[in-house]
Amino acid sequence: MTCREYEHIIDDYLVGRLDESELRRFNGHLAECEACRVRAAQDRRLYELLKGDSFTDPGEGYWNYLEKSILSRTVENYPEVTEIHYEAKPGFSRRLVQYLVPLAASIALIFASFSDFAIGPRQPMTAEYIEVNIGDGLSGSERLFLMEECLQSERLGSILLPPPGSPLRPILIGEIEKQ
Amino acid sequence: MSNELTELIARIADDDPEAFAELVRRYKKKIYGIAFRMLGNHLDADEVTQETFVRIYEKRHELESVKYFSSFILRIASNYSIDLLRRKQKKNISVDELAFLPEVQVELADRIESPDKSLEDAEILQAVKDAIQKLPPRQKMAIILHDIEGYSKIEIADALGCPQATVRSNLHIARTKLKKWLKKIF
Numbered sequence: 001m002t003c004r005e006y007e008h009i010i011d012d013y014l015v016g017r018l019d020e021s022e023l024r025r026f027n028g029h030l031a032e033c034e035a036c037r038v039r040a041a042q043d044r045r046l047y048e049l050l051k052g053d054s055f056t057d058p059g060e061g062y063w064n065y066l067e068k069s070i071l072s073r074t075v076e077n078y079p080e081v082t083e084i085h086y087e088a089k090p091g092f093s094r095r096l097v098q099y100l101v102p103l104a105a106s107i108a109l110i111f112a113s114f115s116d117f118a119i120g121p122r123q124p125m126t127a128e129y130i131e132v133n134i135g136d137g138l139s140g141s142e143r144l145f146l147m148e149e150c151l152q153s154e155r156l157g158s159i160l161l162p163p164p165g166s167p168l169r170p171i172l173i174g175e176i177e178k179q
Numbered sequence: 180m181s182n183e184l185t186e187l188i189a190r191i192a193d194d195d196p197e198a199f200a201e202l203v204r205r206y207k208k209k210i211y212g213i214a215f216r217m218l219g220n221h222l223d224a225d226e227v228t229q230e231t232f233v234r235i236y237e238k239r240h241e242l243e244s245v246k247y248f249s250s251f252i253l254r255i256a257s258n259y260s261i262d263l264l265r266r267k268q269k270k271n272i273s274v275d276e277l278a279f280l281p282e283v284q285v286e287l288a289d290r291i292e293s294p295d296k297s298l299e300d301a302e303i304l305q306a307v308k309d310a311i312q313k314l315p316p317r318q319k320m321a322i323i324l325h326d327i328e329g330y331s332k333i334e335i336a337d338a339l340g341c342p343q344a345t346v347r348s349n350l351h352i353a354r355t356k357l358k359k360w361l362k363k364i365f
Contacts (some may be wrong), residue, residue, distance in 0.1 A: 008347070045364070075199060125244045
């Protein structure tokens with residue numbers, strides 16, 4: 001084997017798809033060629049890093065929502081998904097951020113402080129995926145604002161709740177825990 | 180295709196809603212995972228996943244003539260992901276903004292999955308995620324599908340509609356760039 005064949009073999013080598021004779025040839029070359037040996041070690045390291053690139057499972061709540069949402073868009077007479085996960089309307093998000101979020105955040109803080117006194121320390125809760133419209137129509141700084149709100153709340157995401165009986169709808173941000 | 184999948188697809192072509200629901204259940208996480216890695220955020224991954232299944236449903240009466248369904252669904256998801264990524268890149272979204280969002284997500288992810296993870300590990304993980312996001316769409320898709328998702332070059336070539344040699348070339352260029360960008364780690 002020569003160094004020029006390296007590129008033809010490395011992909012299958014990394015994922016373990018070389019047959020025995022190919023693997024023997026490749027290993028034989030690596031034993032003789034320091035340049036390819038170094039390169040293979042780097043490629044192996046990169047491969048391991050890439051394999052370790054995981055993402056957070058959004059949770060069963062989201063997967064159920066996703067399935068229902070797809071089916072409501074496709075299968076005839078499937079019940080429409082009426083949950084509040086996605087309520088994005090063009091232009092609404094911007095107004096939401098500018099006016100409603102600060103107001104709702106204040107209300108939520110008051111409400112949350114009363115709730116904590118009333119129910120005591122937070123109990124372990126089931127994660128449920130709910131998301132607000134932080135996508136289209138928002139600038140980077142607005143997204144940043146919403147996500148920072150999430151992080152600063154010391155919860156897994158944030159929920160901004162209006163007081164009981166209020167005509168305002170809950171504003172939900174990111175991944176939250178729901179009691 | 181397995182007999183079970185062939186039967187499922189025949190039922191979908193016959194407008195059986197429960198069969199389509201089963202297909203969604205079977206492939207949704209896979210498609211979402213690929214899209215999330217490709218686009219780097221949940222909103223876009225959700226869009227890609229939904230649109231992929233909507234398009235499959237629209238083509239349900241043609242599905243029985245599809246030879247390899249896994250490649251077929253992968254092709255739809257890949258094409259939509261690449262198109263979406265290109266559309267976003269054309270918009271006036273600064274690199275800083277794009278780079279920021281995954282950081283927030285990683286921070287959230289760290290809280291959920293591994294609160295005790297060392298800072299060094301988190302930094303390396305973040306550097307890898309950032310580097311992947313910097314790759315051009317087709318190189319990114321090739322490396323995600325091959326190295327992370329474990330697809331073969333034949334399957335990737337089929338999904339991307341290009342020769343295997345192009346996939347190999349994309350993988351090679353992507354690796355070279357990633358090693359360059361991540362050289363502190365090596």
